[in-house]
Amino acid sequence: MGQVIRKIYFCLFALCIVAGIQAQTQNTMTEVIPFKITDGKIIVNATVNGETADFVLDLAGHNALLPEAIKKLRINTEKTGTFSSYQEFVFKDVPVGEIYEMGTLAIGNNTFSSNVPAFILKDEPYLRKLGVMGVLNSAVFRTSVLTIDMQRKRITITQPYRPSYMKLNYRENFELITGFGVVCPITIQGKTVSFILDTWNDGLIHLTDKEFSEWSALYPKGTMQKVSYGYKEAAQEEESLILPETMFVKTKIENASAVKNPSLKRSVLGKTLLDYGILSIDYIHQKIYFQPFDLAPIPESEAKITEVKVEDGKMNPITRQFFLEHIFDYQKSNDFVYNGDKPVVIDFWATWCGPCMRLLPKMEELAEKYKGKVVFYKVNADKEKDLCNHFGVKALPTLFFIPVGGKPIVEVGATPEKYVQIIEEQLLK
Numbered sequence: 001m002g003q004v005i006r007k008i009y010f011c012l013f014a015l016c017i018v019a020g021i022q023a024q025t026q027n028t029m030t031e032v033i034p035f036k037i038t039d040g041k042i043i044v045n046a047t048v049n050g051e052t053a054d055f056v057l058d059l060a061g062h063n064a065l066l067p068e069a070i071k072k073l074r075i076n077t078e079k080t081g082t083f084s085s086y087q088e089f090v091f092k093d094v095p096v097g098e099i100y101e102m103g104t105l106a107i108g109n110n111t112f113s114s115n116v117p118a119f120i121l122k123d124e125p126y127l128r129k130l131g132v133m134g135v136l137n138s139a140v141f142r143t144s145v146l147t148i149d150m151q152r153k154r155i156t157i158t159q160p161y162r163p164s165y166m167k168l169n170y171r172e173n174f175e176l177i178t179g180f181g182v183v184c185p186i187t188i189q190g191k192t193v194s195f196i197l198d199t200w201n202d203g204l205i206h207l208t209d210k211e212f213s214e215w216s217a218l219y220p221k222g223t224m225q226k227v228s229y230g231y232k233e234a235a236q237e238e239e240s241l242i243l244p245e246t247m248f249v250k251t252k253i254e255n256a257s258a259v260k261n262p263s264l265k266r267s268v269l270g271k272t273l274l275d276y277g278i279l280s281i282d283y284i285h286q287k288i289y290f291q292p293f294d295l296a297p298i299p300e301s302e303a304k305i306t307e308v309k310v311e312d313g314k315m316n317p318i319t320r321q322f323f324l325e326h327i328f329d330y331q332k333s334n335d336f337v338y339n340g341d342k343p344v345v346i347d348f349w350a351t352w353c354g355p356c357m358r359l360l361p362k363m364e365e366l367a368e369k370y371k372g373k374v375v376f377y378k379v380n381a382d383k384e385k386d387l388c389n390h391f392g393v394k395a396l397p398t399l400f401f402i403p404v405g406g407k408p409i410v411e412v413g414a415t416p417e418k419y420v421q422i423i424e425e426q427l428l429k
Contacts, residue, residue, distance in 0.1 A: 029144075029159040031306040033108045037153065038130050040271065042199055044155065046136060048073040049103040050320055050386025053133040059182060060091045060198035060268050063102065064119040065134035066127060073133065075100050081117030090179035091196055093263045094230040095122035104385045105140055109308060109319055111157050112383040113140050126233040135231070138180035138283065147280040148199070151293045156302065162280045162289055165298050170249055170291040174281075182281055184288050186269060188256075189244040197281070197288075198268035201228060204246070205258040207267045212260040215241055222257050229263035238262075249290040251276050313371035315347065315363050315378045320387045323379070327402070330390055338402045340375070343427035345419070346400040346408075347378040348388060353396040355414040362416040366423070374427055403427050
C-alpha cells in the first residue's frame with residue numbers, strides 16, 4: 001500500500017513539474033522586431049514623442065542622445081531628468097552634458113516607457129556615421145524578457161517569460177546592478193568570473209587596465225586588437241590575451257581572447273558572444289538564457305515579424321503610425337477626413353484608469369455585436385501621448401466615433417448604452 005501511495009505522489013509531482021514548465025512558456029505578449037547591423041552594431045528603430053529614429057542598442061550604456069536629437073525628437077528641455085544615483089556613464093567613459101526626460105519612448109507596438117531620463121552626448125561623430133540619433137540601454141525592457149538573435153537579425157520581446165524555444169536547462173542567474181547593468185558569469189578553464197553584458201564592443205571580453213594587468217600574469221599574450229573608446233570608432237590598438245577553454249552557460253567559445261580597453265570603468269562581455277547563439281535576458285526573474293542557434297526549432301508563431309493585425313469583432317490595439325496610415329494623417333492636413341471604408345470606434349484608455357478597465361469588456365461585446373459593420377480600435381494613452389495631445393485627449397476614457405468620410409464624434413466617460421445610440425444613429429444610418 002505504501003509503495004502505491006509513493007508512486008501516486010511521484011506521478012503527481014512529475015505532473016506538477018510538467019505543468020510548471022508549460023506555464024512558464026505561456027506568454028501574454030510576444031513581439032518579434034527586426035533590427036539591422038551597421039558596422040557590427042545592433043541598430044533598433046524606436047519612437048520618441050511620436051517621432052521614429054534609429055538607435056544603437058548598448059546594454060552596457062545608458063539612454064543617450066546626440067545634441068541634434070533634442071529638436072528632431074521634440075525633447076522638452078524644460079524637463080530636466082535625473083538618474084537615480086549617478087550623473088555620468090557608470091560603465092565606460094563617455095563625455096555627456098545635460099540630462100533631460102525623453103517623454104515617451106516606444107519599441108514596437110507593446111514596449112514603452114514614459115519620462116525616462118537621457119544623457120545628451122557631447123559630440124560623437126561615429127554615431128552620426130552609423131546614422132543613429134543616440135543609444136538605448138536596458139531600461140525600456142525592464143519589465144520584459146529581451147531575446148537577441150543575431151543570425152535572424154531579430155529581437156523578441158516577451159512577457160512574462162522567455163520564448164518557448166529557449167531551454168530551461170540553458171540558463172544562469174544574473175545580477176542587475178545600478179545603471180541596468182546585467183552582470184553574468186562566464187567560465188574560463190573551470191574558473192567562473194562575472195562581467196557586465198555589452199552589445200557595443202566587438203570581441204569576447206574587454207578588460208579595464210587594472211584587470212588586464214592582473215590577467216596578464218595568468219594568460220599568454222595575443223595579437224594587438226582595435227578597440228573603441230566610449231562611442232568612438234574602433235581605431236585604438238590595444239594588447240590582448242589568449243584565453244584557454246571558455247564556456248558561456250553550456251556553450252564553448254572558440255578562439256577566445258580578452259583585450260585591454262582603458263575607456264572602461266568595468267570589464268564587459270562583448271558582442272562576439274552573440275555569434276555563438278541566442279541570448280534571452282529575463283529582467284524580472286534575473287535569469288539569462290543562452291543556447292546554440294540550432295538547438296531547438298523556432299515555432300512559426302514566434303518566428304515571424306509582428307505586424308498590427310486588425311481582427312473583425314475584436315478591440316484592436318493600434319499605434320500612432322497606424323492611425324496616420326489608416327485613419328487620418330494629421331501631419332499632411334488639418335481638415336479631418338476619415339479615409340477608411342468602414343466606420344470606426346476608437347477607445348483611448350490606460351491601465352491605471354479604473355473606468356477604462358471596467359469599460360473594456362463592454363467594448364469587446366460591442367465589437368462582437370457590430371462585427372462586419374464597425375471596426376473597433378483601442379489606443380493606449382500612456383504610450384501614444386503625441387496622438388492624445390494632437391486631439392486634446394486629456395480625460396479617460398475618451399472615445400471617437402468616426403463615420404465613413406466624416407469627422408470624429410467625441411464622447412468622454414464610460415457610458416456604453418449611449419455608445420450604442422451613437423453607433424446606430426450616426427455610424428450606421
